[in-house]
Amino acid sequence: MLSDKMSQALNEQVNREMYSAYLYMSMSAHCNQTGLKGFANWFMVQYHEEMLHAMKIYAYIQRQGAQVKLAAIKAPPASFESPLGMFTQTLTHEQFITRSINDIMELAIAEKDHASQIFLEWYVTEQVEEEENDNDIIAQLKLIQDNPQGLMMLDRELAGRMTTVPTDFSKGIQSAMASAGA
Numbered sequence: 547m548l549s550d551k552m553s554q555a556l557n558e559q560v561n562r563e564m565y566s567a568y569l570y571m572s573m574s575a576h577c578n579q580t581g582l583k584g585f586a587n588w589f590m591v592q593y594h595e596e597m598l599h600a601m602k603i604y605a606y607i608q609r610q611g612a613q614v615k616l617a618a619i620k621a622p623p624a625s626f627e628s629p630l631g632m633f634t635q636t637l638t639h640e641q642f643i644t645r646s647i648n649d650i651m652e653l654a655i656a657e658k659d660h661a662s663q664i665f666l667e668w669y670v671t672e673q674v675e676e677e678e679n680d681n682d683i684i685a686q687l688k689l690i691q692d693n694p695q696g697l698m699m700l701d702r703e704l705a706g707r708m709t710t711v712p713t714d715f716s717k718g719i720q721s722a723m724a725s726a727g728a
């Protein structure tokens with residue numbers, strides 16, 4: 547059972563995760579257009595991760611017998627600054643997501659909603675990884691500065707990022723997680 551407040555907070559988080567997916571999809575398109583195919587791949591993998599984050603909450607709301615209420619997803623920007631500017635923007639966005647996950651966790655604690663606390667723990671851990679990934683790439687981009695060779699090397703490295711999360715949710719989240727071995 548979810549309180550109305552928790553149900554609303556989780557529905558809002560679905561929207562934030564969908565926006566994250568949309569933002570990274572837009573960044574991927576921008577990178578493709580500017581010839582950074584590896585960066586484009588990295589952001590497209592990130593898009594899939596965000597879709598999983600949204601779908602897990604979507605399924606949890608339903609399993610708890612509450613109503614999914616989807617809201618409009620705001621349009622992301624279509625053009626971006628340098629790769630360093632883009633990853634700085636990504637980190638700022640992920641820090642915002644971390645704060646929103648923490649706020650929902652605070653609500654779950656205040657409401658003594660143990661099921662939601664356990665559910666949200668996965669997101670708390672995931673956000674540490676999200677910020678760490680961005681910080682690592684930002685550090686590399688700062689070392690590279692304006693060196694095109696360094697940028698191309700990093701682009702090749704980011705081209706190797708693979709999607710490890712499920713992408714087909716047609717049979718539900720549990721089946722998707724099981725078939726992806728997640």
Ligand code: OFO
Pocket residue numbers: 563566595596599639640643673676
């Ligand atoms: Fe869903 O973690 Fe990024 O936004």
